[in-house]
Amino acid sequence: xxxxxxxxxxxxxxxxxxxxxxxxxxxxxxxxxxxxxxxxxxxxxxxxxxxxxxxxxxxxxxxxxxxxxxxxxxxxxxxxxxxxxxxxxxxxxxxxxxxxxxxxxxxxxxxxxxxxxxxxxxxxxxxxxxxxxxxxxxxxxxxxxxxxxxxxxxxxxxxxxxxxxxxxxxxxxxxxxxxxxxxxxxxxxxxxxxxxxxxxxxxxxxxxxxxxxxxxxxxxxxxxxxxxxxxxxxxxxxxxx
Numbered sequence: 214x215x216x217x218x219x220x221x222x223x224x225x226x227x228x229x230x231x232x233x234x235x236x237x238x239x240x241x242x243x244x245x246x247x248x249x250x251x252x253x254x255x256x257x258x259x260x261x262x263x264x265x266x267x268x269x270x271x272x273x274x275x276x277x278x279x280x281x282x283x284x285x286x287x288x289x290x291x292x293x294x295x296x297x298x299x300x301x302x303x304x305x306x307x308x309x310x311x312x313x314x315x316x317x318x319x320x321x322x323x324x325x326x327x328x329x330x331x332x333x334x335x336x337x338x339x340x341x342x343x344x345x346x347x348x349x350x351x352x353x354x355x356x357x358x359x360x361x362x363x364x365x366x367x368x369x370x371x372x373x374x375x376x377x378x379x380x381x382x383x384x385x386x387x388x389x390x391x392x393x394x395x396x397x398x399x400x401x402x403x404x405x406x407x408x409x410x411x412x413x414x415x416x417x418x419x420x421x422x423x424x425x426x427x428x429x430x431x432x433x434x435x436x437x438x439x440x441x442x443x444x445x446x447x448x449x450x451x452x453x454x
Contacts, residue, residue: 219402228401228409235413240420243300244319250304251315265302271295272418275411283407292410296417303421306428318431322423326416329387333394345395352392355385372440375433383426390419 218224250261272295275281281291307315336342359382366374397404397412 219404223404223406225401228404231409232413232416235410236416239296239413239417240323243303243417246300247304247307247315247319248312250301251307251310251312261301261305261308263302264298265305268295268298268302271298272414282411283405285407288407289410292414296414299418299421303424306425310428314431318424318427321427322420325383325387325423325427326390326420329390329419330394330416332387333391336391336395337398342391342395345392345399348388348395349392352385352388355381355388359385372437376430376437379426379430379433383423386419386422386426390416 271291275288275291275295280287282288307318342348359378362374362378362381365371393412393415397408
């Protein structure tokens with residue numbers, strides 16, 4: 214099937230290649246913006262967070278309104294706006310931080326995305342995978358579970374609740390990406406050329422979610438390390454000082 218064309222004259226290998234090319238362009242265009250905002254973005258946090266939420270709203274409208282998907286050149290403009298809003302919004306989690314740490318988190322997020330796509334390739338190559346729609350439901354449930362675990366910290370004090378929550382969050386992103394790729398694969402016969410852009414944008418957003426997860430993980434790891442160091446150096450008489 215990999216060498217066959219679908220009913221719209223698109224080969225699977227070409228579809229995958231163009232999608233990865235667009236994803237690469239998105240990443241190459243985003244990284245310099247993140248670097249600049251990381252170094253010089255003081256005082257614009259509220260604006261970048263607003264961009265992040267507006268970008269998600271635009272993404273919802275793209276998937277709900279058909280002309281925004283396939284009506285040229287309107288679809289290109291709307292997708293570009295969504296991309297730029299998400300890129301600026303992701304910078305909210307990288308500002309006021311050391312550049313080396315930013316680079317490490319970006320590389321780690323790219324590694325997560327690459328491993329996830331490799332898992333997708335293995336599943337498609339072997340044909341050993343469950344119903345991707347059910348898998349998407351599992352991913353969504355894990356996403357909600359991560360939020361619930363985060364709330365548990367207010368009910369039962371435990372320093373590692375946030376670590377568990379971020380782990381579940383990252384697992385949910387992995388599962389959602391796998392389900393999206395599998396759904397795209399099984400519906401390949403009905404895809405058109407512009408779907409490469411939509412799939413690439415979804416993968417780019419997955420990268421952003423990995424990026425956010427990595428940034429929050431660094432915060433929690435540093436917080437736990439500081440608390441452990443404080444508890445180690447304290448004495449029983451410190452509480453009376």
